[in-house]
Amino acid sequence: MTAAGESGRVAGGRARTTVVIATRNRAPELARTLTELRALRPRPEIVVLDNASDDDTAAVAATFPGVTVIRLPCNLGAAARNLGVEKARTPYVAFSDDDSWWAGDALTRAEQLFDACPRLGLVAGRTLVGATDRDDPVNELMATSPLGHAADLPGPSILGFLACAAIVRKQAYLRVGGFSPLLHFGAEEKLLALDLAAAGWQLCYVADIRAHHHPSAQRPAPAWRRRAEQRNNALITWMRRPLRRCAAETAGLLGRAVRDPRTAPVVAGVLRRLPWALAQRRRLPPAVERGAGTLELAEERK
Numbered sequence: 001m002t003a004a005g006e007s008g009r010v011a012g013g014r015a016r017t018t019v020v021i022a023t024r025n026r027a028p029e030l031a032r033t034l035t036e037l038r039a040l041r042p043r044p045e046i047v048v049l050d051n052a053s054d055d056d057t058a059a060v061a062a063t064f065p066g067v068t069v070i071r072l073p074c075n076l077g078a079a080a081r082n083l084g085v086e087k088a089r090t091p092y093v094a095f096s097d098d099d100s101w102w103a104g105d106a107l108t109r110a111e112q113l114f115d116a117c118p119r120l121g122l123v124a125g126r127t128l129v130g131a132t133d134r135d136d137p138v139n140e141l142m143a144t145s146p147l148g149h150a151a152d153l154p155g156p157s158i159l160g161f162l163a164c165a166a167i168v169r170k171q172a173y174l175r176v177g178g179f180s181p182l183l184h185f186g187a188e189e190k191l192l193a194l195d196l197a198a199a200g201w202q203l204c205y206v207a208d209i210r211a212h213h214h215p216s217a218q219r220p221a222p223a224w225r226r227r228a229e230q231r232n233n234a235l236i237t238w239m240r241r242p243l244r245r246c247a248a249e250t251a252g253l254l255g256r257a258v259r260d261p262r263t264a265p266v267v268a269g270v271l272r273r274l275p276w277a278l279a280q281r282r283r284l285p286p287a288v289e290r291g292a293g294t295l296e297l298a299e300e301r302k
Contacts, residue, residue: 121201
């Protein structure tokens, strides 16, 4: 798991971080994001994964010099980012959404932290939303993480993050397999965080690393997002958590479906994907399981 030699792979004052963007049918938003990212100094390499867009997203991205565009024949969801990470020639990779970008000093600051902390696998930055730069609520959750603040880390330990404000060590990301194709979208960050921690990597929140998010008007309905997250959280539990936790969460989900028929599609989605999830089942190490339990208790008390 050593990071020895990583800091020297890209020399001469060039960026040592590649920005990876997965996108679909958001050409105008992507154009703004690429304009902002190409203004960064040093300028990072950028890889755009077009998730089978029906519009001119790929063509718009191709008009930006130095941007690598990979057109995918089908929508891979969050797992499209894995192809971008594999393509990256730098030791670190930052994720942007097609409607988000990094502040001017964010990537350089993250590179310094990765260089100084060889066990650091992921840095979650502070997400600032809209023209007024208001804090995303997730910022406060990470800043007050009950997992504490290890002496060798530049911020609180975490087991969750927002992908649009996350920077990873490429070696760590690829070693754990990246984002799961099973989940598509919704809570995909949770599984990656657990897998990184299980592999011995550290994850932390650093408030002075900032990402700007201007949410696109072309977004799935909130109800769709909630259902996807409910489904994926149940699948993640079956993939990584103790069987008693799996049984309790599944019973709760079934109970909600009886009371509210709108939950029935969530149950159906879990059942369709459960064989695949069980094929990938790996229990978390005790320390990581304790951390996951601590976060759940803190959430229940709110």
